[in-house]
Amino acid sequence: MLLREVDYARPATVEEAISLLAKYEGARPLAGGQTIVNVMKARVAAPDVLVDLADLDELRTIGFSSDGLLEIGAMVTYTQLMGSSEVEVARPILAEVASTIADVQVRNRGTVGGNVCVSDPTNHLPPLLTTLGATFTIQGGSGERTVSAEEFFIGVYVTAVGEGELLTKIGVPPSSGSGDGFAGVTIGKHGTYIVNAAATISGDGARIALGCVGATPVRATAMEERLAGSDFSEESIRSAADGLGASLDPPSDVHGSSDFRRHLAEVSAVRAVSQAAERRTGA
Numbered sequence: 001m002l003l004r005e006v007d008y009a010r011p012a013t014v015e016e017a018i019s020l021l022a023k024y025e026g027a028r029p030l031a032g033g034q035t036i037v038n039v040m041k042a043r044v045a046a047p048d049v050l051v052d053l054a055d056l057d058e059l060r061t062i063g064f065s066s067d068g069l070l071e072i073g074a075m076v077t078y079t080q081l082m083g084s085s086e087v088e089v090a091r092p093i094l095a096e097v098a099s100t101i102a103d104v105q106v107r108n109r110g111t112v113g114g115n116v117c118v119s120d121p122t123n124h125l126p127p128l129l130t131t132l133g134a135t136f137t138i139q140g141g142s143g144e145r146t147v148s149a150e151e152f153f154i155g156v157y158v159t160a161v162g163e164g165e166l167l168t169k170i171g172v173p174p175s176s177g178s179g180d181g182f183a184g185v186t187i188g189k190h191g192t193y194i195v196n197a198a199a200t201i202s203g204d205g206a207r208i209a210l211g212c213v214g215a216t217p218v219r220a221t222a223m224e225e226r227l228a229g230s231d232f233s234e235e236s237i238r239s240a241a242d243g244l245g246a247s248l249d250p251p252s253d254v255h256g257s258s259d260f261r262r263h264l265a266e267v268s269a270v271r272a273v274s275q276a277a278e279r280r281t282g283a
């Protein structure tokens with residue numbers, strides 16, 4: 001289906017982008033276009049103005065903050081993540097997971113900011129960034145604020161980014177000896193996830209988040225608590241995951257019933273935690 005007519009703006013600065021978003025009701029940012037253009041073609045969304053972020057080079061950088069946080073600009077593509085030496089040093093799981101998103105065309109165009117701003121429960125990055133304890137910096141006409149993943153993801157297609165605001169960057173703590181894992185079951189080899197799980201194990205214990213089982217990433221807090229002080233043997237991980245599925249209320253659709261997703265949640269969490277445990281270097 002063809003796009004309906006839409007006004008298009010290509011600002012040169014973040015400030016100009018924010019003022020355009022605030023000025024026009026029904027204006028939406030355009031990042032990689034890999035979701036928004038498809039939903040516009042399907043007539044599910046119909047913004048009046050697209051504010052293209054393509055020229056905002058300041059949103060395309062990857063670097064470190066003065067206190068050592070890995071900072072990823074909202075317009076960084078999955079391909080950029082995969083080739084970044086900063087990501088490789090600080091949090092290689094980000095590149096590893098990005099390399100499994102869809103196909104090469106989507107990875108060349110799709111952005112980290114777009115992935116989280118669309119807040120699709122089947123997207124790869126929301127549960128991963130939740131587990132890693134990422135922070136999200138949002139800029140608007142009245143300044144800048146930084147929120148946690150728990151505050152950022154509000155519902156399906158709803159985030160803490162308000163009208164006239166932009167997500168500018170995501171901060172990720174470096175791994176410092178912790179181990180990260182990501183596992184799940186997809187529709188086909190590089191298809192959308194039916195259920196996924198991300199895990200990280202550090203000196204503070206395990207953090208686990210599940211995707212595709214709720215509107216936003218779901219922390220497996222009971223499993224995390226059962227793993228406190230664990231030796232992370234296969235037996236202890238399996239036993240900690242016992243009952244995780246029963247605590248969830250996942251959706252049922254053509255790709256899997258609620259019960260199937262409950263089962264996959266336990267399997268995926270065990271695999272993600274086992275992978276994270278194997279990868280710890282500070283253990």
Ligand SMILES: Cc1cc2nc3c(=O)[nH]c(=O)nc-3n(C[C@H](O)[C@H](O)[C@H](O)COP(=O)(O)OP(=O)(O)OC[C@H]3O[C@@H](n4cnc5c(N)ncnc54)[C@H](O)[C@@H]3O)c2cc1C
Binds near residue numbers: 038
């Ligand atoms: C065939 C196909 C398969 C896919 N499979 C997967 C998959 O398995 N897993 C997965 O994770 N993703 C998948 N995707 C989605 C892909 O990852 C998209 O790139 C991503 O969802 C959106 O990123 P984008 O840069 O293209 O954003 P866009 O489509 O440009 O924007 C998405 C939304 O975010 C808003 N937005 C974008 N950037 C900002 C910002 N900086 N501040 C505020 N709002 C912003 C836009 O206004 C829009 O509402 C797939 C896409 C396709 C086409």
